[in-house]
Amino acid sequence: MSTVDFRTAVAADATRIADLHADSWRRHYRGAYSDAFLDGDVAADRRDVWAGRLAAPAGTRTLVAERDGRLVGFVHLVIGDDPVWGSLVDNLHVVHDQHRNGIGTGLLSRVAAAAGDAMYLWVLRQNTAAQRFYRAAGARCVETGTVSPPGGDPSRLNGTPEKLRMAWPDAASLARLSAD
Template identity: 35%
Template sequence: MGLPRDPAAFAIRPAVRDDIPAIAALHVASWRESYAGLIDQRLIDERTVEARRAQWSAILDGPQRRTLVAHDRSALFGFASALILATPCDGYDSYLQLLYLSATAKGRGIGGALLRAIAASLLDEGCRSMVLRVLRRNPARAFYERFGARLAPDGLTIDAGLFDDVIYAFPDLHAIAQRSPSPTHSRSPA
């Protein structure tokens, strides 16, 4: 997939049902690429595109869910999906469940743009803070730390016990939403 280097050449919008096939395909591809060697390969293999399509069909329109996609005119190359927690967990009132990019989209500021956009969307919903899980050995930990995430105690019940992961918290969503993209990006595109 050819991708613009210029961040201005992509846009972010709420996901719609027509996006489900592309989101499901990207979800599967990103798991295969990002998690091989980090989790049991069987868990990756059993998450097929068909299974992901069914999962997304069931969850996309949930009243507590907010999902954004990054795209250009021809392709979708990333998504972020969060839950508004009706009952705050340890005082945190939203949960970033999923954030994935296609391989060629990494390192261009798109993940950061999605994170800022989902934070802004959650603020609009009245949320103030956010938690998330990351695999203990996932290099993406450095990405969240870059945005000010701090390790949090393991009190989160959502998605608990599935993987060897750690929990990060953002006590104030404004801090994410207001973080400016670096003028000179510190990493090269993947």
């Protein structure tokens, strides 16, 4: 299998990132996000978000992973987002057929280098595979919250679609993984 190349995202990557983001949400957020949202034009929604993020990246870092020119993953970091929990990993997604190939770990460890002291993210309670991945990467669950729009649907999951805050109090230890 060919190697994966990691680089900083540019504005021209917005559509490919949005398409992967929409596909990942459709696969993993069903049951927490409304079907109308997921079955509608979630890709157009994500394209608007990513066009804006990549046009004005101040205070953020977005990395993409490519294999043979194909986008196979991305991560977006909001630097210094929270005074307690540090930088927010706002999104981390890997193409479905590329899971368990080290791409997520590569993205996470590389973005951790820009995170500062601490880093965190939110993951849906129903996404147990992602939780296992984050725990294996050294994160710990520190609190729960409620899923909010654009797709959060309070009538789902017994009226309480939940998300978990997973945190790395020492992002530098995670950043060292990319050097290995």
